[in-house]
Amino acid sequence: MNLDGMVWEPKHLRWHGLTFALDPEADGAAELVLWKTPGLVAQYQDFWECQPGFAAERVLELGLWKGGSMAFWAEALAPTRMVGVDRTPRSSSAAFDCYIAERADRLSVHWGVDQGDQARLKTIVAAAFDGPLDLVIDDASHLYGPTRTSLETLFPLLRPGGRYLIEDWAWYHWPAYNGPNSPFAGEIPMTRLACELLEAVGSAGTGGLVRNLAVHEGFLAIERGSARPTGPFRLDDVISRGSDRSPQSLRRLLGDLVWEIRTRVRVGSLRSR
Numbered sequence: 001m002n003l004d005g006m007v008w009e010p011k012h013l014r015w016h017g018l019t020f021a022l023d024p025e026a027d028g029a030a031e032l033v034l035w036k037t038p039g040l041v042a043q044y045q046d047f048w049e050c051q052p053g054f055a056a057e058r059v060l061e062l063g064l065w066k067g068g069s070m071a072f073w074a075e076a077l078a079p080t081r082m083v084g085v086d087r088t089p090r091s092s093s094a095a096f097d098c099y100i101a102e103r104a105d106r107l108s109v110h111w112g113v114d115q116g117d118q119a120r121l122k123t124i125v126a127a128a129f130d131g132p133l134d135l136v137i138d139d140a141s142h143l144y145g146p147t148r149t150s151l152e153t154l155f156p157l158l159r160p161g162g163r164y165l166i167e168d169w170a171w172y173h174w175p176a177y178n179g180p181n182s183p184f185a186g187e188i189p190m191t192r193l194a195c196e197l198l199e200a201v202g203s204a205g206t207g208g209l210v211r212n213l214a215v216h217e218g219f220l221a222i223e224r225g226s227a228r229p230t231g232p233f234r235l236d237d238v239i240s241r242g243s244d245r246s247p248q249s250l251r252r253l254l255g256d257l258v259w260e261i262r263t264r265v266r267v268g269s270l271r272s273r
Contacts, residue, residue: 001044001045001048001077002078003041003045003076006041010022011023013034015075016075018071018075018099019031020032020034020068020072021033021034021068022034022035026066027092027093028093028094028095028096029093029094029095030094030095032067032068032071032096032099033067033093033095034071035065035069039218040218040219043216043217043218044076044218044219047214047216047219051163054134054163056077056134056163057079057080058082058130058132058133058134058135059073059081059082059133059137060082060083060084060124060125060129060137060154061073061083061136061137061139062085062086062115062136062139062140062150063085063115063138063139063140063141064139065086066096067093067095067097067099068093069137070082070084070100070107070109071096073137074103074107077135079106080106081106081128081130082106082107082108083108083110084109084110085110085111085115085124086109086111086112086113087112087113088111088112089111089112090111091109110124115138115140115141115146115150116146116149121153121154122157125154132157132162133157133162134158134159134162134163135158135162135165136155136162136163136164137165137167138150138151138164138165138166138167139168142167142168142171143184143187143188144189144190144193145188147166147190151193151235152233153233155209155222155224155233156209156224156228156233159224160224160225160226161223162223162224163222163223163224164224165219165220165222166190166193166220166222168218169190169193169194169219169220170217171189172184172189173191186261188258188261189261192257194213195254196235196239197210197220197222198213199240199241200213200235200238200239203238203239204225208225208226209224209225209228209233210224210225210238211225211226
């Protein structure tokens with residue numbers, strides 16, 4: 001990952017001759033729109049510096065929004081082939097459309113694709129890439145169910161040593177996204193998926209498909225192992241759990257978490273009456 005030459009300004013990032021507006025309300029007409037902070041980019045830089053020699057030739061991104069993130073990754077990683085998908089029916093950024101058109105030999109976008117549509121995702125990957133994926137970046141719904149579905153669909157399509165990134169996994173722990181007015185109110189925290197991935201890493205004897213998990217404030221990075229799934233991949237199938245007699249078992253902790261969520265939602269509902 002090469003981030004040399006970045007110039008951060010209060011409202012813009014200038015890099016590689018491109019201008020990224022850092023305002024999520026920007027219309028994307030003349031500038032690419034990027035919703036990434038310098039702090040998050042610094043986390044990524046630290047992570048990739050610990051992955052010397054990693055080559056991301058075939059990259060898939062889930063969740064494009066106004067497209068600036070795909071342009072960011074294309075500039076940072078210089079993949080030979082990158083595909084983006086988003087559930088919205090069409091692009092909302094003329095600047096992003098122009099960026100893709102000028103690089104149509106290696107970049108393409110599929111609009112109107114839900115990240116939970118397993119069949120569609122598999123079809124897109126099979127048609128667009130001439131080999132296993134090197135990198136998947138999930139910056140889509142940030143919801144537990146769809147995110148896990150995408151992971152279980154695409155993770156086996158990575159090459160051994162490939163990486164799967166999940167952004168914004170920690171929203172449940174961020175004050176700005178707590179409370180009944182949060183866009184994630186009532187949703188299962190993504191922390192559950194992080195815990196399940198940790199369990200999968202610790203359950204190497206059950207298959208070794210999930211080799212490593214790196215946890216950062218802004219993203220999770222999962223490394224694919226060399227094992228081959230014998231059928232459809234499900235996290236539950238590669239996790240080995242002991243008995244629940246221990247009061248500190250992960251299952252009990254997750255149960256307590258669900259109870260807390262329901263309590264918060266109930267209290268929020270009462271307050272709103």
